[in-house]
Amino acid sequence: MADAEAVDTALAASGDASAFERLYRTHVNRVHSLVRRMLDADEADDLTQDVFVRAWEKLHTFRGESAFGTWLHRLAVNVVLARRKTLGVERGRFQGGDDPLEHVSARRETPEISMDFEEALATLPDGARQVFVLHDVEGYRHEEIARMLGVVPGTSKSQLHHARMALRRYLDQ
Amino acid sequence: MNDQWMDRLSEYVDGELAAEERASLEAHLATCAACRATLEDLRKVVARSRALDDRAPKADLWPGIHARLTPGRRPGVIRSRRFSFNVPQLIAASIALVVLSAGGMWVALNQPQPARDAQVTPRPDGQLNSVVWTSRSDAAIADLQDVFERNKSRLDTSTVRVVQQAFATIDRAIAEARIALKADPGNAYLNLHLADTMRRKLELLRRVNAIATAQS
Numbered sequence: 001m002a003d004a005e006a007v008d009t010a011l012a013a014s015g016d017a018s019a020f021e022r023l024y025r026t027h028v029n030r031v032h033s034l035v036r037r038m039l040d041a042d043e044a045d046d047l048t049q050d051v052f053v054r055a056w057e058k059l060h061t062f063r064g065e066s067a068f069g070t071w072l073h074r075l076a077v078n079v080v081l082a083r084r085k086t087l088g089v090e091r092g093r094f095q096g097g098d099d100p101l102e103h104v105s106a107r108r109e110t111p112e113i114s115m116d117f118e119e120a121l122a123t124l125p126d127g128a129r130q131v132f133v134l135h136d137v138e139g140y141r142h143e144e145i146a147r148m149l150g151v152v153p154g155t156s157k158s159q160l161h162h163a164r165m166a167l168r169r170y171l172d173q
Numbered sequence: 174m175n176d177q178w179m180d181r182l183s184e185y186v187d188g189e190l191a192a193e194e195r196a197s198l199e200a201h202l203a204t205c206a207a208c209r210a211t212l213e214d215l216r217k218v219v220a221r222s223r224a225l226d227d228r229a230p231k232a233d234l235w236p237g238i239h240a241r242l243t244p245g246r247r248p249g250v251i252r253s254r255r256f257s258f259n260v261p262q263l264i265a266a267s268i269a270l271v272v273l274s275a276g277g278m279w280v281a282l283n284q285p286q287p288a289r290d291a292q293v294t295p296r297p298d299g300q301l302n303s304v305v306w307t308s309r310s311d312a313a314i315a316d317l318q319d320v321f322e323r324n325k326s327r328l329d330t331s332t333v334r335v336v337q338q339a340f341a342t343i344d345r346a347i348a349e350a351r352i353a354l355k356a357d358p359g360n361a362y363l364n365l366h367l368a369d370t371m372r373r374k375l376e377l378l379r380r381v382n383a384i385a386t387a388q389s
Contacts, residue, residue: 003328003384007336010380014343014373017242024235032234033227045230052238064380117221136222142189161183168214171221 009068013059020059024052027069031076037121037133038080047083051076077134081148084126120170124163131156132163178208186215310371317378324385336381343374 005026011019031051036044055072062071121129130149134140135156142153142160149156178201184190185198202209321336328336350367357363 003388006384007328007381010377011336014377016342017239020242021235021239024238028234029227029229032230033225036228045232045234048230049234049238049241052234053241056238056242118225132222136219137225157184157189161180164183164215164218165211167222168211168218171214171217 051079117170128159128163131159182212320382327385327388346370
């Protein structure tokens with residue numbers, strides 16, 4: 001219920017860890033899924049923990065202008081993008097030479113490998129994967145994505161198209 | 174297959190083509206089965222991506238998160254009754270207390286200043302005057318508590334229960350801080366802790382009252 005979550009947010013901001021745990025239980029699946037889709041699965045647990053710890057530290061800045069889930073999700077995206085910068089994985093990903101179509105289709109042609117849509121998503125190169133998740137799954141606009149990733153909107157559009165073209169092979173999996 | 178238009182199909186799906194380009198692409202689609210098939214696939218990809226289920230982590234991550242939460246932010250914890258500070262720390266804390274008391278609390282209260290308010294200044298013996306601002310906060314808390322009592326029926330009963338539990342926790346912290354201050358009235362840390370805890374209660378009351386008011 002909305003009022004309970006709002007009050008839990010207020011309680012957590014007042015230092016109430018139990019209220020914060022309730023918020024965690026409500027939102028952990030969505031945050032974890034976002035992190036897992038944007039980074040490697042083996043980093044998802046650690047990064048999800050980082051997101052919630054960061055949220056606890058920054059709760060005092062939450063003023064309720066948006067839903068707590070929206071605020072938390074944006075924070076999660078920022079944590080993931082910061083992690084990507086730390087890892088340096090974004091370097092060279094947007095400058096071509098990493099064709100998602102070829103990358104995924106090579107996997108698809110191996111008969112013993114059967115991937116569902118989520119697994120196929122994870123095989124995309126980082127650039128196409130970030131853009132696809134942010135745009136198609138999370139609903140960000142190209143202009144926002146371009147700002148977040150430090151690219152021009154045209155690059156974001158191009159990466160999105162390549163990702164969709166690659167993923168269409170997995171619609172029936 | 175027309176590669177020129179094939180590469181624009183996602184923009185078409187997203188409604189991002191200019192009117193002239195859209196018309197040209199639609200004219201092409203009428204004659205290109207490959208592009209029509211690809212367009213249909215792309216629409217399915219978009220629909221599929223929006224229908225992805227969120228999955229839970231394999232392990233409960235809360236214990237690891239809880240262990241990393243800053244204990245100092247908990248309102249109900251005074252971890253020691255004995256404190257020692259060096260001179261620079263005491264000076265910094267005293268300045269912070271005066272600023273917090275005279276500025277932060279007054280701004281946080283955000284209400285007309287009644288006549289009983291007074292300047293907050295260190296006492297001549299060097300002890301910090303917490304009585305004035307705590308009485309001011311007590312009055313503000315009482316006012317907001319009255320508002321909450323009047324409006325709480327607008328909230329779900331579970332909401333009211335959670336809020337009252339939180340009030341009880343905060344009240345215990347305030348009581349503990351006041352007891353500790355009786356024994357050590359000049360203690361800068363305790364004064365700051367009391368001010369911070371009362372501020373938390375004020376903020377929580379305001380939030381709950383705002384939510385309750387919005388339910389009408």
